[in-house]
Amino acid sequence: MFTGLVEDMGRVARADRRGEATLYEITPHAIDADELSLGDSIAVDGVCLTVTLKEPRRFQVLAGPETLSRTTLGQVRPGMMVNLERALRPSDRLGGHIVSGHVDSVGEICAKRTIGPALDIQIRAHRDVLRYVVEKGSIAIDGISLTVNRVDDYSFAVALIPHTLEKTTLGGKGHGAKVNLEVDIIGKYVEKLVKEQLAGRMGGAVP
Numbered sequence: 001m002f003t004g005l006v007e008d009m010g011r012v013a014r015a016d017r018r019g020e021a022t023l024y025e026i027t028p029h030a031i032d033a034d035e036l037s038l039g040d041s042i043a044v045d046g047v048c049l050t051v052t053l054k055e056p057r058r059f060q061v062l063a064g065p066e067t068l069s070r071t072t073l074g075q076v077r078p079g080m081m082v083n084l085e086r087a088l089r090p091s092d093r094l095g096g097h098i099v100s101g102h103v104d105s106v107g108e109i110c111a112k113r114t115i116g117p118a119l120d121i122q123i124r125a126h127r128d129v130l131r132y133v134v135e136k137g138s139i140a141i142d143g144i145s146l147t148v149n150r151v152d153d154y155s156f157a158v159a160l161i162p163h164t165l166e167k168t169t170l171g172g173k174g175h176g177a178k179v180n181l182e183v184d185i186i187g188k189y190v191e192k193l194v195k196e197q198l199a200g201r202m203g204g205a206v207p
Helices: 065-070 162-167 185-202
Strands: 008-018 021-027 041-044 047-055 058-063 081-086 105-115 118-124 138-141 144-151 155-160 178-183
Touching: 021 065, 041 058, 105 155, 138 155, 178 185
Parallel strands: none
Antiparallel strands: 008 021, 008 081, 021 058, 041 047, 041 081, 047 058, 105 118, 105 178, 118 155, 138 144, 138 178, 144 155
16 A cells, blocks of 8 residues: 655666566665565555565566556666655555555656646546546556646646656656556445445446
8 A cells, every 4th residue: 555655766777578577676766775675565656566676775576467568667668767655554644645556547648838836747548547537636647646637538637846846757758658547546436336336226237
């Protein structure tokens, strides 16, 4: 479980194919790799992965074929920067929103514009994702907890404040760049419960 408050940006030192999987070696900047343990969960660009090896100042994670096919990790190459967040501890403040690290879909940046000190980013997304996106609701983009400012039938927009621009990779991505999207899981639970109640009343499945 994560909060969507990115702790660090790490540099990908290696991205080695291992059959249908890919092993990533990442060098964090602020996170002390020595504090990680084998088996720890860590979000890499919003994707929950497991630490499989750790060494001084670096760690490794392995992404399987399902993860590679449903996220942007398959496009990650050595030298690229990725957003990092360690798993939430019970004593931590939940400053963002509940993020599982299970990416729902990949979106595409379709517009960017500067508004004062902030950067407005519009992201094109599949309708299966947009059904859960609401104005002033939360969404995780590359593991970053952000507030939706606008939403239409094909896209939604968020604003990146200077701190987010400085501490994450999102502001540096250009038009057409792919990003990982995870919607607020609360919306999924509400939808499922409502469907079950309606199906019970109507005596059948509700689409």
